[in-house]
Amino acid sequence: MKDMPWFYTVSLIIGLLLLGPFAVAEHPTRKVISVDVLGPYSSPQEQELLFSLKQNLLDKYDIGLKQNLLFWQKQPNWASYISNTEADYIITVGQEALDRVMSVQTDRPIIALMNTADSIEILRQNPHDGFYAITHEQPLVRYFALIKSLNIYQAQTASFFSDQNSYLKTRYQQLSRFFNLPYKPLVVNPQLKTLDAINQLISCCRIMLHDTDRIYPPGRSRKSLLVNSFRHRLIVIGNSQNMLQEGAMLALFSKPYTIGEQTADLIYQIEKNQVKERYQYPDKFVLDANRRIAKLLGFSELTLGELIGQIETLENVYHEMEQ
Template sequence: MDKPVSELPRFVRCWKICCSLIFLLSLPLLAYGADDLRVLVVLSESLTPYQTFAKTFRQNLPSNILVSVLEHPEEFSVNDQQADLIVTVGVKATDLMMDKAAPVLAVMIPSTMYLDLQIKQTRVKQISAIYIDQPLSRQVALLSAALPESRRVGVLYSEGSRIDLKELHNELDRQGYKLIAKKMQGSETLSSDLDDVLEHSDVLLAIPDSNIFNSSYIRNILLSSYRQHIPLVGLSQAYVNAGALCAIFSTPEQLAAQASAEVLLFAQSRHLPGPQPPALFTIAVNREVARTLDITIKSPDSLHMQIENRGGVKR
């Protein structure tokens, strides 16, 4: 299936927002001549998204903030202990840095992991996070913008899922939707459980539940939804490329811009802000899927603007 066409106006607008934010935050740092800050960026793996984050993060910071990158967290050394702040990228890196002395800003982690971080840490220190998942209000806003006539939202979840069904139900109800949720009894019942959800739904919403939405099952999930003419709203560009109708997510560049802005604030106050969702986001649409399902959907740029107007960038 064709990849969604890049939306230049949306990219330019987001990039200007990032640049303006970083420029404004850097003014007080330069004006007051803060001491050099040593930041260690620890990547979970040497994968392209993590590398992209590290490159953009470094480019967004002034020269008096000294950035080093550790691609393999298990290789943390005595020299790395001199960092004033550790920025972890991904779950693995975050897990391995919790016992280090320096404050930790965890990026690209699920929001459900943050409470675990506070429990896990063996030192009394500052920790904060920029989540990888979008706020529920923003996800529901995408449903409203992309599929205004689809009022029944199907969700399939597993025993190990950490989704807050009550919060999701309340957010859907607030925006005029009905939640159709079903717990998968086991991998052997995935097909029948999914069919049951789809039978009573207008749209299927993917959630960050790796027991269900993984590379082994996603093809069958998409085929089942096609058979019942039910669109899937995914979690990333990869979902849209695979056959989801649309998705809302934040790119590594957007998360890096937000993280670098927080580091500039930390350089001034030596204090990390509270955990937060992504401030900037991207919309992707698969038009071939829309044609197949006979769905009229707006452009990613129009959807993005509509969500922003509904307060989709609020923290």
């Protein structure tokens, strides 16, 4: 460097100092795992989830992550690729991706993300070796804890079932009895107009619980149901932020970032052979409100922070008593 002008020498030294670990091979001793990610297409939710997964693996556990994205709507050879992959894990995003990968022969561990709560319960009853899952849907007890926290005296809650899933009513009735809440299951035909559902609802109940999209998924029928519920001054508790714009007063949901964080914890547990629960509900959740609707329904003083604290307390009490 003696032949270089002094300012070039100083600039070079400063540059090396700023580059730090990037001036040499980056963390040559760090463990790096690879994953094949299968989803229908790239979405903002998937991007947020995978960013969180990579960031939390690195920040919390010093594990690097290589991601290979596969989209079954665009890549017809995805099944062949997954069958012969050398990735450490296969990650599915969404219920349909999970359903598709179940028919593929692979010896890699599979982690299903953003699948339905119904599939979590099925997996718990029929465990699969080398199979893990985290749903984005909330555990049912969390919704009933929210309804209990609202403290609306003798307000009856209703939720919808079809003939095909009427067997689920027992679980709802058990939780309503545990929390001492009036409850009525309503059996409807989701293929017909929503008039029957609305008439059943307004004749019996003050609260409508929409905890999953199994009966009325996003679309015209659900919007009609929510608008008419609001017109009849019914409190709607929904499962997504979008429902607040459609007429729900409250919504319980988990953000993709926190699902990614929980997935990082699960992968670390798998790596250490210390998995606590293979099929999981979200650890963290968000409670949001449509303040305009809440005020019109007589809940102008709604305090979400207090409600969240009560939900967590009631949920913990339930699990302690269930053990």
